[in-house]
Amino acid sequence: MSAIISLSEIKKVLAEIDLLAAMERAFLNYSSGNAVVPPVGELVFENPPGDVHIKYGYVRGDDYYVVKIASGFYHNAQLDLPSSNGLMLLFSQRSGELRAILLDQGFLTDMRTAAAGAVAARYLAPATIQRIGIIGTGIQAEWQLRLLPGIVDCPRVLVCGRHHQGLQDYCQRLADTGYEIEITDNPTEVADCCQLIVTTTPSCEALLRYARPGTHITAVGADTAEKQELDSAILAGADKIVVDSRAQAQSRGEAYRALQAGAIALEQMIELGEIIAGEQSGRDNDEQITVADLTGVATQDIEIATAVYESLLQNAD
Amino acid sequence: MSAIISLSEIKKVLAEIDLLAAMERAFLNYSSGNAVVPPVGELVFENPPGDVHIKYGYVRGDDYYVVKIASGFYHNAQLDLPSSNGLMLLFSQRSGELRAILLDQGFLTDMRTAAAGAVAARYLAPATIQRIGIIGTGIQAEWQLRLLPGIVDCPRVLVCGRHHQGLQDYCQRLADTGYEIEITDNPTEVADCCQLIVTTTPSCEALLRYARPGTHITAVGADTAEKQELDSAILAGADKIVVDSRAQAQSRGEAYRALQAGAIALEQMIELGEIIAGEQSGRDNDEQITVADLTGVATQDIEIATAVYESLLQNAD
Numbered sequence: 001m002s003a004i005i006s007l008s009e010i011k012k013v014l015a016e017i018d019l020l021a022a023m024e025r026a027f028l029n030y031s032s033g034n035a036v037v038p039p040v041g042e043l044v045f046e047n048p049p050g051d052v053h054i055k056y057g058y059v060r061g062d063d064y065y066v067v068k069i070a071s072g073f074y075h076n077a078q079l080d081l082p083s084s085n086g087l088m089l090l091f092s093q094r095s096g097e098l099r100a101i102l103l104d105q106g107f108l109t110d111m112r113t114a115a116a117g118a119v120a121a122r123y124l125a126p127a128t129i130q131r132i133g134i135i136g137t138g139i140q141a142e143w144q145l146r147l148l149p150g151i152v153d154c155p156r157v158l159v160c161g162r163h164h165q166g167l168q169d170y171c172q173r174l175a176d177t178g179y180e181i182e183i184t185d186n187p188t189e190v191a192d193c194c195q196l197i198v199t200t201t202p203s204c205e206a207l208l209r210y211a212r213p214g215t216h217i218t219a220v221g222a223d224t225a226e227k228q229e230l231d232s233a234i235l236a237g238a239d240k241i242v243v244d245s246r247a248q249a250q251s252r253g254e255a256y257r258a259l260q261a262g263a264i265a266l267e268q269m270i271e272l273g274e275i276i277a278g279e280q281s282g283r284d285n286d287e288q289i290t291v292a293d294l295t296g297v298a299t300q301d302i303e304i305a306t307a308v309y310e311s312l313l314q315n316a317d
Numbered sequence: 318m319s320a321i322i323s324l325s326e327i328k329k330v331l332a333e334i335d336l337l338a339a340m341e342r343a344f345l346n347y348s349s350g351n352a353v354v355p356p357v358g359e360l361v362f363e364n365p366p367g368d369v370h371i372k373y374g375y376v377r378g379d380d381y382y383v384v385k386i387a388s389g390f391y392h393n394a395q396l397d398l399p400s401s402n403g404l405m406l407l408f409s410q411r412s413g414e415l416r417a418i419l420l421d422q423g424f425l426t427d428m429r430t431a432a433a434g435a436v437a438a439r440y441l442a443p444a445t446i447q448r449i450g451i452i453g454t455g456i457q458a459e460w461q462l463r464l465l466p467g468i469v470d471c472p473r474v475l476v477c478g479r480h481h482q483g484l485q486d487y488c489q490r491l492a493d494t495g496y497e498i499e500i501t502d503n504p505t506e507v508a509d510c511c512q513l514i515v516t517t518t519p520s521c522e523a524l525l526r527y528a529r530p531g532t533h534i535t536a537v538g539a540d541t542a543e544k545q546e547l548d549s550a551i552l553a554g555a556d557k558i559v560v561d562s563r564a565q566a567q568s569r570g571e572a573y574r575a576l577q578a579g580a581i582a583l584e585q586m587i588e589l590g591e592i593i594a595g596e597q598s599g600r601d602n603d604e605q606i607t608v609a610d611l612t613g614v615a616t617q618d619i620e621i622a623t624a625v626y627e628s629l630l631q632n633a634d
Contacts, residue, residue, distance in 0.1 A: 042355065052408075065362075067386055073412050081412055086413070086415075089386065093362060095390050097402055098402070103415070
């Protein structure tokens with residue numbers, strides 16, 4: 001019999017899970033070739049604008065295969081709905097039977113993306129951070145910051161958004177965190193005074209134009225061929241270009257846009273899993289410019305879905 | 318709120334649905350370009366052997382987009398489980414919200430595949446059929462025959478399987494239909510005396526070697542790059558090669574195998590939707606050899622999932 005797991009059950013059990021450790025396993029499995037991860041399935045809608053990503057695959061020798069459907073419909077605020085949505089499905093690798101439906105409404109995708117940002121910061125953020133910069137004021141802008149304590153201990157934050165109301169709401173939502181959050185509508189200000197920057201918007205044109213030495217940027221917003229938050233010159237000038245997947249970087253995300261622009265070469269890209277495995281170095285010194293372009297890989301969904309399901313099974317014992 | 322619909326609810330409502338009309342719409346939408354149907358997602362497992370197909374897409378202007386996951390694990394009989402499994406998911410095209418989970422366990426895939434076979438027979442079977450031939454004894458071998466009455470009125474059937482027990486079970490399961498079913502383990506016997514043949518196995522080597530004039534063959538078993546039930550010489554010698562999708566025929570199924578073998582050219586293939594639309598003719602006379610190679614397209618899943626969900630909504634009113 002297959003379990004149907006509600007968002008409230010998922011939220012309850014997630015507190016018991018070491019998300020960063022799960023994401024490190026995810027990137028290791030991805031880069032070691034131990035996982036079977038076909039290209040992302042994609043549906044694009046025009047009116048209203050939306051995109052759907054289907055990420056699926058399995059780790060060899062595991063019990064499950066996972067299919068994750070995640071959508072972003074960017075006019076959903078007009079319907080009083082969050083923009084992201086989705087669910088995850090676990091099936092048996094031995095029989096194809098459905099084991100669990102995780103009705104997470106996109107929450108697990110948000111959480112694994114935020115946890116991946118924290119992992120990138122662990123390996124790539126400079127030692128000295130005066131200010132954390134966040135581009136965007138949505139759910140991902142929120143969780144990227146919430147998962148940083150313990151990895152990066154910097155209380156000062158500059159958040160950048162187009163609309164004053166969005167910025168105000170953001171500050172209010174994060175009032176419980178202890179961060180001192182300042183606001184701006186100018187991305188250049190973030191580039192000038194932040195050493196760890198996370199970009200989280202669905203923008204289709206570059207928001208950040210340059211990066212100063214000693215900056216790490218994690219870009220999680222651009223996950224299609226069209227979206228872009230970083231000028232390709234930033235990647236061209238970076239000391240390290242880190243991606244979750246070289247294969248995916250050939251068709252989506254910042255690295256794809258920079259490749260298309262002829263600003264960088266595929267061989268320059270390092271996979272995050274190669275750094276975690278110790279095959280490649282992360283940041284070498286505090287002067288380097290590093291960029292992590294994360295478009296999201298199915299092994300992240302496999303790890304988080306499996307961790308949630310197995311925790312629930314254990315709790316049920 | 319999303320509805321979770323059980324197999325028994327699905328079976329109840331399916332009796333009210335005109336499946337053949339739904340499949341004709343599916344093929345029309347597919348061939349007219351009115352649907353967005355990306356390439357099939359696929360996972361292949363080796364031990365135990367299995368494959369999973371993810372078919373997804375939407376018809377422009379409809380309410381829903383659909384994702385269907387269907388698996389075949391061919392050693393499942395050892396676990397006392399059916400080989401096929403799966404589910405279908407309906408989401409809103411306007412917000413990405415999940416509308417319904419159809420826990421059909423592969424049943425809707427079986428039904429829409431069988432209904433597609435009946436549609437192919439409607440346009441391509443010769444007027445005179447002395448005997449219907451079925452290759453295989455599984456669930457698809459059963460439903461292909463169950464949906465033929467009203468399309469092809471021939472009571473005599475020759476079913477071909479490798480194992481005597483499977484053939485006996487098949488005859489027993491279909492005892493309620495009124496068909497006079499004979500059995501054989503020799504596919505050549507089917508080629509020699511049947512004018513409408515449906516092949517339904519997951520074989521990876523050709524079972525039928527030739528087709529006599531006046532034969533129509535519908536092949537539904539081969540839906541990957543590896544599977545094959547028809548010798549490519551059959552397609553090379555056919556007067557009409559009909560596929561559900563020319564795009565898919567370039568990567569899976571009988572037409573793909575014949576293309577690879579250099580036995581046929583892509584331009585020879587006609588889409589079933591083009592015949593239904595009247596843009597191409599179906600069978601022209603009783604002497605022709607025709608082949609319909611159906612690998613299954615997402616528009617079929619969209620039509621059947623939408624029909625089931627909307628019938629349930631209407632019944633709930």
